[in-house]
Amino acid sequence: MYTQGLDQKGQSDKRDGLESAADRKAFQKRVDAEEKIEAKDWMPEAYRRTLIRQISQHAHSEIIGMQPEGNWLTRAPSLKRKAILLAKIQDEAGHGLYLYSAAETLGVSRDQMVGDLLSGKAKYSSIFNYPTLTWADIGAIGWLVDGAAIMNQIPLCRCSYGPYARAMVRICKEESFHQRQGFDILVELCKGTPEQKAMAQDALNRWWWPSLMMFGPSDAESKHSAQSMAWKIKRFSNDELRQKFIDVTVPQAEFLGLKVPDDECILDKQTGHYRHGEIDWQEFIEVLKGNGPCNKQRMEKRRNAHEDGRWVREAARAYAEKRAAKAA
Amino acid sequence: MTDKEWPLYEVFIRSKSGLSHRHAGSIHAADDQMALDAARDTYTRRSEGVSIWVVRSSQIVASDPADTAAFFEPAEDKIYRHPTFYEVPDGVENL
Numbered sequence: 395m396y397t398q399g400l401d402q403k404g405q406s407d408k409r410d411g412l413e414s415a416a417d418r419k420a421f422q423k424r425v426d427a428e429e430k431i432e433a434k435d436w437m438p439e440a441y442r443r444t445l446i447r448q449i450s451q452h453a454h455s456e457i458i459g460m461q462p463e464g465n466w467l468t469r470a471p472s473l474k475r476k477a478i479l480l481a482k483i484q485d486e487a488g489h490g491l492y493l494y495s496a497a498e499t500l501g502v503s504r505d506q507m508v509g510d511l512l513s514g515k516a517k518y519s520s521i522f523n524y525p526t527l528t529w530a531d532i533g534a535i536g537w538l539v540d541g542a543a544i545m546n547q548i549p550l551c552r553c554s555y556g557p558y559a560r561a562m563v564r565i566c567k568e569e570s571f572h573q574r575q576g577f578d579i580l581v582e583l584c585k586g587t588p589e590q591k592a593m594a595q596d597a598l599n600r601w602w603w604p605s606l607m608m609f610g611p612s613d614a615e616s617k618h619s620a621q622s623m624a625w626k627i628k629r630f631s632n633d634e635l636r637q638k639f640i641d642v643t644v645p646q647a648e649f650l651g652l653k654v655p656d657d658e659c660i661l662d663k664q665t666g667h668y669r670h671g672e673i674d675w676q677e678f679i680e681v682l683k684g685n686g687p688c689n690k691q692r693m694e695k696r697r698n699a700h701e702d703g704r705w706v707r708e709a710a711r712a713y714a715e716k717r718a719a720k721a722a
Numbered sequence: 723m724t725d726k727e728w729p730l731y732e733v734f735i736r737s738k739s740g741l742s743h744r745h746a747g748s749i750h751a752a753d754d755q756m757a758l759d760a761a762r763d764t765y766t767r768r769s770e771g772v773s774i775w776v777v778r779s780s781q782i783v784a785s786d787p788a789d790t791a792a793f794f795e796p797a798e799d800k801i802y803r804h805p806t807f808y809e810v811p812d813g814v815e816n817l
Contacts, residue, residue: 434787484767491764495748498730504750505727561747568768710752711728717753 413438425626430556433499441625444618445555446500448627450507453493455519457511458692460486462526463535471529478575479532485568492561499557512697520678521608523686530583530590530597536576538598538605538643544569545639546609549629558627577646584650591651598647599655606670607678609636615675640668729778731757733765736773743775751776 418438424431431437460483467483470476494504510516521539526532547569550562583594610616610632622628630638640659647654658671680686728750734743746765751757757776765771785793801807810817 432787434784436788481767484763488764488767491749492747498748503727504730707728707752710756711726714753714756 422624425554425624428626429554430559431554432556440621441627442500444622444625444627445558446497446502449493449497449500449558450502450510451517451519453490453497453507454511454516455522456486456490456493458518458522458696461692461695462522462524462688463532465526466529466532469529470532475579482536482572482575485572489565489568492564493558496555496557496561508700512693512700514684514693517682519608520681520686521604522692523681523689524600524604525688527600528593528597530580530593531601533576533579533583533594534597534601536572536574537580537646538576538601539608540569540572540576541643542605542608542639544573545635545642549635552626552629554626580650580652584652594650595652598652602655603673603677604681606636606640606673607675607681609633609639611675611678612673637667640670644668728752729780731761731776732779732782733757733761734775734777735761735765735771737770738772743773746770748779749776 417436421431421436421438421441431441463479463483463486467476467479470479494507497507498504507516511518526535544566547562547566551559551566553559553562580594580597583590613619613631613633616632619628619631623631644654644659644661656671658669660669661667662669681689684690729752730748730750732748733746735746736743746761749757749760749764751760754776758774761774761776762771766774797803
């Protein structure tokens with residue numbers, strides 16, 4: 395899930411100047427013809443860099459995204475819910491791995507990407523810096539966060555870069571389970587006691603706006619969208635996808651008997667779309683800068699997990715080397 | 723990052739008997755057995771396979787996309803290899 399097109403500095407590179415206009419033109423022609431670009435094909439360096447950044451951010455988001463949900467694993471309300479949540483979190487790890495492997499085909503190493511995440515150089519989706527305070531938050535994440543992710547990801551299945559597109563096909567198939575299990579949690583809570591329903595409403599109140607921010611800055615602010623569109627990495631603009639998400643999600647909230655926390659959210663009969671109030675982009679910028687409610691906690695946990703696993707990685711390697719030496 | 727990276731393996735999965743193995747993606751693993759286990763956990767969580775091959779990525783020999791045109795050129799001008807090259811006379815059936 396979760397590509398916001400963050401961290402877009404350093405767009406140009408010395409190597410860009412060495413590319414011939416003819417090569418770039420031939421490349422664009424292939425893209426325009428909807429041909430897929432494969433790992434070893436010639437591609438502009440800027441295309442390669444854009445993809446490495448986008449795919450690795452996407453992978454990091456999957457990996458960090460396990461934390462907010464992991465928070466409720468030991469406190470899931472039933473064995474069934476616990477087993478489901480465990481399977482979902484395992485999927486997130488799997489998605490991270492598919493994506494890292496897709497990014498590696500572009501010539502970046504796994505170690506480099508993991509190093510960039512741990513050092514704070516690489517970004518991950520802003521959404522995972524919000525806390526999961528109640529069990530209803532697990533429902534809201536599945537319904538809203540994974541719902542927003544699906545909106546974003548379905549067009550990525552047709553992305554011009556083959557390995558990324560193929561990873562996304564696999565991910566989208568699994569993401570649908572994530573969204574439904576989240577909605578199912580909320581259906582149950584909304585059928586429950588007034589306290590349970592209030593808990594669901596509170597989760598919606600807190601997750602609604604951050605979910606809308608997942609689509610990234612508005613089109614007017616999104617500087618690199620045009621190039622990504624021309625390269626067919628991106629198929630729809632941030633605002634288009636956000637609108638689509640709102641249009642499908644508001645009726646679902648109504649089904650639950652919940653209200654999205656936006657007084658301006660009413661159906662515009664002329665356009666057939668729901669309107670929405672102003673998004674607090676300052677909050678978005680702050681969260682990206684590292685000042686969200688949980689940024690520090692998430693990074694610390696990830697770094698500790700990496701350090702705690704070091705002896706396992708070393709032991710497995712030593713064992714493999716010893717066995718290889720014996721066999722030789 | 724002081725760890726030395728585990729080797730990369732390419733993963734191929736047969737989704738059911740009767741079909742050939744198909745490339746699914748790649749994983750890192752310290753050795754062959756770990757590669758198989760990790761490939762199973764990563765790529766077949768929903769019974770997507772009945773058989774897995776893993777092979778060290780460094781062991782794969784691949785054609786160079788830059789040479790695609792020249793490399794596959796010998797097949798280009800042999801249209802007589804396709805049945806549609808031949809005109810079937812009117813009235814002839816089952817050919």
